[in-house]
Amino acid sequence: MSMEVGSIVEGVVSGITNFGAFVNLPEGKVGLVHISEVADVYVNDVKEFLKEQDKVKVKILSVDEKGKIGLSIKKAQEKKPEEPGQEPKNFERKSFENRSARPEGGFNNAGGDFRRSAGNSRYNSGNTSFEDKLSKFLKDSDERLTDLSRKTDSKRGGRGGGRRR
Structure with a gap:
């Protein structure tokens, strides 16, 4: 099995650093999964997601002339096809009902709308x-x-x- 860009292979985590994880690949090669390629969510500490000797599926992103191999765990995971017209589950929609109106127009900070309303401007008269x-x-x-x-x-x-x- 050759190490071609775009192929998905299985490997074993051999080391964890603050910037990513090293993975032992077939044919005795080693690649790096950068911290940004560990998961679909924000990763502050790689150790929260991986530990040494974990078996992982990785996608080969790059192989440079020195033989360094760039890997991704999040791109190797199969994505579930979303049905058309549905929003992603982790998307939280804020509605106007969640905001409380102020007397001078506009909304309070809980709603997150910081725009000035027409009657709230100092220079609009x-x-x-x-x-x-x-x-x-x-x-x-x-x-x-x-x-x-x-x-x-x-x-x-x-x-x-x-x-x-």
Whole structure:
């Protein structure tokens, strides 16, 4: 049996590191299953999924010119065909019923919707023109920058300038 890219072979886990697991393959070869190829879910610690001497089916992803073999356990697993029109089981759909509305419009943080509603914006006041909104924004922004520079200057001991000699 040759080690061809795309083939699925069985091997034995020979070592576990923080970045993956080494697998002994047929013909005395050794390949690496990177931590990202261990499972379909996020893997923080390979030892939570594998231990030494485990028999595993792996798919050969790559064989480079130095003979290093890249393997995948998650791609070797047979995927169950999903029926059309069904959502995956691990997908959690959030509906509007799960969110509680705030009086000013929008939703609380439990629903995860952080967008501003039409009545919640500082610069949105009905029929004002774009130029009016822009001038109000610039005025407010300039006031904030002035306040910020006053606060930072007082922490530095004034405007500086007179201290160098």
